[in-house]
Amino acid sequence: MSIENQGGAAAVDTAVASAEYRARKGEEQPLLSVRDLKLRFGGVKAVDGLTFDAYAGEIISVIGPNGAGKTSAFNCITGFYRPTEGDILFDGESIIRKLPSSIVKLGLGRTFQNVRMFKEMTVVDNVKTAMHARIRQNVFDAILHTPRYRRVEAQCLEDARGWLDFVGFSLDEDLLASQLPYGEQRRVEIARALATQPKMLLLDEPAAGLNHSEKQDLIALIRRIRDLGIGVVLIEHDMGLVMNISERVIVLNFGREIADGTPAEVKNNPLVIEAYLGADEEGES
Numbered sequence: 001m002s003i004e005n006q007g008g009a010a011a012v013d014t015a016v017a018s019a020e021y022r023a024r025k026g027e028e029q030p031l032l033s034v035r036d037l038k039l040r041f042g043g044v045k046a047v048d049g050l051t052f053d054a055y056a057g058e059i060i061s062v063i064g065p066n067g068a069g070k071t072s073a074f075n076c077i078t079g080f081y082r083p084t085e086g087d088i089l090f091d092g093e094s095i096i097r098k099l100p101s102s103i104v105k106l107g108l109g110r111t112f113q114n115v116r117m118f119k120e121m122t123v124v125d126n127v128k129t130a131m132h133a134r135i136r137q138n139v140f141d142a143i144l145h146t147p148r149y150r151r152v153e154a155q156c157l158e159d160a161r162g163w164l165d166f167v168g169f170s171l172d173e174d175l176l177a178s179q180l181p182y183g184e185q186r187r188v189e190i191a192r193a194l195a196t197q198p199k200m201l202l203l204d205e206p207a208a209g210l211n212h213s214e215k216q217d218l219i220a221l222i223r224r225i226r227d228l229g230i231g232v233v234l235i236e237h238d239m240g241l242v243m244n245i246s247e248r249v250i251v252l253n254f255g256r257e258i259a260d261g262t263p264a265e266v267k268n269n270p271l272v273i274e275a276y277l278g279a280d281e282e283g284e285s
């Protein structure tokens with residue numbers, strides 16, 4: 001895979017994005033701050049001293065060859081793995097000892113490389129379930145179906161439909177998740193993540209398995225999410241999409257960050273070119 005000659009007419013004005021980022025750095029508190037993060041699996045350094053900041057309302061991509069440590073880093077940030085060393089601050093608070101469910105409640109949502117939904121539940125119920133992560137329903141209200149319970153449920157239903165609409169889901173909300181084509185499952189997964197009301201959303205390979213037109217829809221959707229003021233951090237192998245949409249790109253190789261800059265900056269970075277060429281050569285041998 002090459003990272004050269006990617007991007008396109010619709011790519012962000014990276015010079016402006018870069019200047020804005022530098023102006024913000026030091027002035028504004030980052031929403032997410034990853035500090036010298038390390039994760040080892042036995043002798044393997046999956047993440048090796050990763051440090052970066054991410055801000056609200058910004059689209060960042062984390063790229064790197066297979067095995068570079070991208071998903072491991074995401075799993076540390078979202079509480080699925082406990083890092084070996086380092087710290088992760090979200091909204092100024094350390095989250096490295098928190099459970100994934102608590103991290104979601106703080107406002108850090110995510111999607112997974114392989115879609116994770118309740119396959120035998122309807123689409124709309126899948127989204128409502130995600131909302132329940134934030135809503136406290138009294139067990140007696142639930143059993144007795146009190147007016148309070150019915151009011152909260154009605155609000156959940158309305159919000160779930162709102163998020164399905166927002167992601168462009170146009171099929172029947174009462175279909176089972178297992179009945180959906182793959183591209184629609186991906187949309188609903190993003191609706192589920194949005195329903196947790198994140199301040200920041202981590203998307204793990206959102207374009208994987210999508211066709212060209214679905215990718216165009218995804219690009220528009222990610223921009224709409226950013227326009228809500230939500231920070232978006234994505235891991236992605238589709239370089240056309242990355243270069244088109246990202247305001248900033250962080251490049252990992254062997255668990256280490258080798259570049260952090262605008263798409264134009266990283267595309268021309270010799271270390272990045274070498275990392276990708278090396279990966280291509282390994283693939284060919």
Ligand SMILES: Nc1ncnc2c1ncn2[C@@H]1O[C@H](COP(=O)(O)OP(=O)(O)OP(=O)(O)O)[C@@H](O)[C@H]1O
Nearest residue numbers: 041044045046064065066067068069070071072073
């Ligand atoms: N649960 C695990 N146990 C042992 N080693 C692991 C585990 N998860 C990841 N690794 C190793 O850690 C390194 C980083 O893997 P990781 O999946 O984070 O990379 P990645 O950049 O997300 O790769 P890809 O692009 O292929 O998804 C690899 O060497 C991988 O083999």
